[in-house]
Amino acid sequence: MTKPGDTIITESPVYFGILQLARSLGLYVMELPTNMTTGIELEAVKKTLSANKVKACVLMSNFSNPSGSMMPNEHKKEIVRLMDFYNVPLIEDDIHGDLYFGSSRPTNCKTYDESGIVLCCSSVSKTLAPGYRVGWVSPGKFKKEILRAKLYHTISSPTITHEVVGNFLKNGRYENHLRKIRQILNRNCNNYINTVLESFPAGTKVSQPQGGFFLWVELDKKIDTSAFYHLALKHNISIAPGRIFSFQDQFSNCMRLSFGLPWTNELRESIRTLGRLAKSI
Template sequence: MRTEKPLFIQVADRLEQQIKSELYAIGDKLPSIREMVTETGYSMSTINKAYYELESRSLITSRPQSGYYVSPLSSPNIINPTPSRPIISEENSEPEDLIDLVYGNMTHENVTLFSLGFPSNELLPIPKLNKAMVQAMRDLPNSGTSYEEIQGNYNLRKEIARAAFSWDGHFTEQDVITTNGCISAVSYCLMSLTKPGDTVLTESPVYFGILQLAKSLGLHVLELPTNMTTGIEIDALKKVLKTTKVKACILMSNFSNPSGSMMPESHKKEVVQLLAFYHIPLIEDDIHGDLYFGSHRPTNCKTFDESGIVLCCSSVSKSLSPGYRVGWVFPGAFKKEVLRTKLYHSVSATTLTHQVVGDFLKNGRYENHLRKIRKILYHNCTHYIHTILTHFPEGTKVSQPQGGFFLWVELDSKINTAVFYHEALKHHISIAPGRIFSFQNQFTNCMRLSFGLPWTPEIQHAIQTLGTLLCQKKI
């Protein structure tokens, strides 16, 4: 028996057809919710849900105090990158020299750094942070020169727990451990859960820092097939768990680095239930979760964690201040182990900067900043994609992220982006070759581009230059 779709889905489907048939063109404003209620006779709740659904499909975007507009990401010319198909093997090949080469140029002022993994200083509220730093020195005992308690700054932990409500997390300050950035949180979790020789699962592609961290701990990494839109493929995960002894799983469920993928809520729930069945902890890296483009924050895998197997890590390094090194983890059932690891490896986090971020959260300055940076990043993303589609070779595939600040670009299979990196650098442009995001010999024709740089004529020209080079040369 066929089940009829919910009414809001029917409305969303009809609007999607109108957008795809260009009845509403890119940039057009949709009728307001009240206008749609009057026009259709449906309830305001139904229209609201329909618009939220269209946002989740990247077809429309909301603008504060303005309304809903057709997104450039709705363009039929966009081709999604090919899902990855890594060989399920523990034989690894490390791209360390390439990583060193790419990130050795991070401080060069005359290079356009599309390879950056964090937002440009122009997007950060530096004067307000400086003012908050002075206030923190006044408020803290001994002006912040003393160690704080091992679990972390109380006010910061309290505000982090409160902020988790946005992704339907229900915690207190006792459920949070602060760390020196997100990679420290992930590191503490891995060290607490594994020993050399153990096997861990990841997405593919995956942030190279995760790969190098796992290698430094003597772990075997299994990279699983991944869709560049919806994240890790559930069937592949099921197959591996049935046949392989796995100690932990590491995933970025929201706006993954480098692909920009976001796992649908149903996938997050299924992954948590699956791992709970096999008693395998999930280390969730949610560092980009606050940088969503839609009207509301996406859930985490931690949202659906009933047994405490999910250790959810995050930070403000990608949204507020990379150099402050303020991160945290909700360790779930592994609080004792993670807290002990933190004690052995760092004793305390950075007192002053953690106090500053705690105050930023408490006073609402962080949320105000997020509203601004999310709008800027979405604006950047749409311009980057449009310029890539216009100037890169025909057949170029590009991701359509719903948050974060990374684009995953797939080129013709004959193009080697590790070689192209040198060609681009001659023009003072730095990219992140796809090869650095895997231990396997894959993604050689892919690159990651950050849209964390403000959109300017110079940035537009740099993207156009990349396109010209790709069109003119056979790398």
């Protein structure tokens, strides 16, 4: 679908793995403004598609990494309409969609795809077995291209891990597992948010994700989180500085925290330590 020199659009901030992959493929990335609650800005998408030759759009519609944003259903419908109108493939990463905190799973962009313009990707890497590396794609009208790419890169998938995951999905145990992990992550999220707001300097902003396991934290403009990262490491604490989620010079006072670890008093103290370090700058 793309070749070196082509342009793709993404939300911003965006998962650094997408940026690294795009660079390795020789693609030019246009990072579009993103609301930390509702996801990529539709007006920016419209203007970019109308003024540029875009070959693909890559985004996470549910609980984006790193912001935790979730696109409203109307936004998902509209972005699918736009991609269909301009004939731009939408590569949707829905890997966190099953990790919702509400009463029902959010829809994805693929739900509203009638023409096959959306390639929806997901995996059990964030919900069940990271080491198995088992995932899938609903390719829409790009099935031939996906099969060709898979043949070039991997030829075939390991059958044992696929069989294990398939059996787990088939017997209903996966849904029980998801219910438990969603409850744990929801509690973790609340604990993280409360501790950050209690411990960090006044004016610190924290995202309010409705699923997934990432928090986006915005600190005072004077704090460079790249330097803060090295300061935190001296205390055996790791953060993801905001700068790594963009090719542009932005988000330098932001950071991503993961609340995927089990909540403990030690973890609470680590967040409090981060807060004290932030106050000392």
